[in-house]
Amino acid sequence: MPPLKSLELKFPIIDSKFLQFCASNGIFSVEDFLVHDLYVLVAFAERQSNSKELKQGITQVLSIIDNQHQPWLNGVEMLEDAQQNKHVLSTGCEGIDLLLQGGLREGQLTELVGSSSSGKTQVCLQVASNVALEHGVMFLDTCNSFSPKRIACFINQLLNPSFKEDKQKILERIMSSILCHSVFDIFQLLDILHQLQFKLRSQVNTGDGEVRLLIIDSISSLITPFLGGSGAHGHSLMISTGYLLKKLAHEHNLAILVTNHTVGGVGGVPKPALGESWKSVPHVRLLLSRDRGSNMCNISILKHPCLASGRTERFMIYD
Template sequence: MMELQALELHPKILGALKKAKLCSAQKILTLSEADLHRQTKLSSNDIQHLLKETAKYVTQSPMTTALDIHEGLCPSALKVQRISTGCKVIDEFLRGGVRSGGITEIVGESATGKTQLCMQLCLAVQLPLDMNGLNAGAVYICTEDVFPSKRLHQMIQHFEKKLDSNVTKNPRLGDHIFIEHASDKEGLLQCVTKRIPILLRRNLVKLVVVDSIAALFRGEYGLEETAKRAYHLRSLGLLLHKLSQQHNIPVICVNQVSANMRRDSDFCRYDVIPALGLTWSNLVTSRLLLSRTSMTIDSSDGTSSTQSKCVVRTLQAIFASYLPKDICYYVINSHGVQGLAA
């Protein structure tokens, strides 16, 4: 069933369609312009716009065959896209970067660099295709703290220095990051179902980041509301998957952790486990775990002759269809997230 809200139509046209009970693409496209005018009382220009938008909606998901994929004739909308993390070492670890076509979860304790890695992805997605970007902006949804705009501007300054002169002539990188604040579940759903699809259809953005998914689902439900929370989690996860599949974009969800009470068993070897349980885990396509270590190294950000101590952190691929279970070391400095070469 077609969702009328998915079409870019004037509210007057939407109201006429609902009144005429024309809620499917099949009904709209099988009627002639005269029949549509008779049932909706819309003008000729409105009907032509309606037919155009409905046809675009129907054909936005191309079809292909296994032979076309094997011969490299797969439509671009069905090709797996990757975006750089802004660091060559981490890109090599991730086999080219973060993939489209699903939900990539970045999980870890506080101060492991989850938000900074997400901001770096929002900058890298704006790179041209030949530089492992998608040449578009990003949507960043904050559900916990205020967005760290000061830190973002600091990262932009260092990020632009690494780019070619042709790239730096483009509009400022910060102008293409759309920031939303969602303080509750309803606000997040409103953003995912209403505002983000408009930006995606206009090709203004090709990355969606939710930081974090756990903040709205850990404390809002009581112990007796477990089934209700699971239902709402599944609904949100399916909406995010739908956006990712329809527009062939990566979706990044930041998650918090809980203490692992069964560490000594074969169930899990980690001190912490991702929050939200199996309900959310079954919705995640790839899971990356960020952790802090007790090690430090001397690191210089290039802005001064002095060196500072940086805590070494780890990036682990817990599960992903395209990654082995491996580990990558990185540090965080004024430049952003930087991997350590082996």
């Protein structure tokens, strides 16, 4: 995203006074603007003599962010992208791997939708455990859902009994491949994603220990508090977050898995939260449900670039 100063000629409201105001808050680019707490920024603007113009400038930058989108690709570029070395990462859940014809694809953002008791976190923990056998995993925990004990249980189930002598060392190696961050607001998430972007750009492609999977459990808990009302900043933050996630996935062959809760829809039928604007963000949307009083789960495709919607598989989840 561009430096704010480059927008001055095209957008008159982004003048020298607005740029000076932003600089006094450590904001020099559109990315800096995203990471900054907008409530604090607006409150600071209201204390200035030119508060009206400053708030118009803030609204203008939000509008620019809102219009960000992936660049258009022609057919040749799309074919080249599809032929790149983008692997499929097994989730460790037989039903999910069968449904997705192998697992999570690098370069794609996959969304797992389900109610609070459907087992989304358990799936995330199992996927992290399985991928960490060979690759680095970053787990962003927004609800205190990350459980090292559950991770250890999953890994113990995966280890071959013949490795008993070195089991503890193997367990420690795999556990050390999972980097967990507690994230409790959208600004912290954006900051971490920018740090990850810098890390991936400087990452040596050795194939061993590279971050290949990013999990956010859950994305909706960070975005929902900013939606609603008459302001546009919540919607802008949501779209910008989605844009950055897809950019990370595409440019660094990263598989990204995010979870989203459900809300009541027409006739009481549950539907994914975050609304219609978010609907177009994930490459893949999966709906997870759980049989009442059972560990049996259903996983179905809501959206997929290659596979038919409505396909469903069943699998067992372990508490």
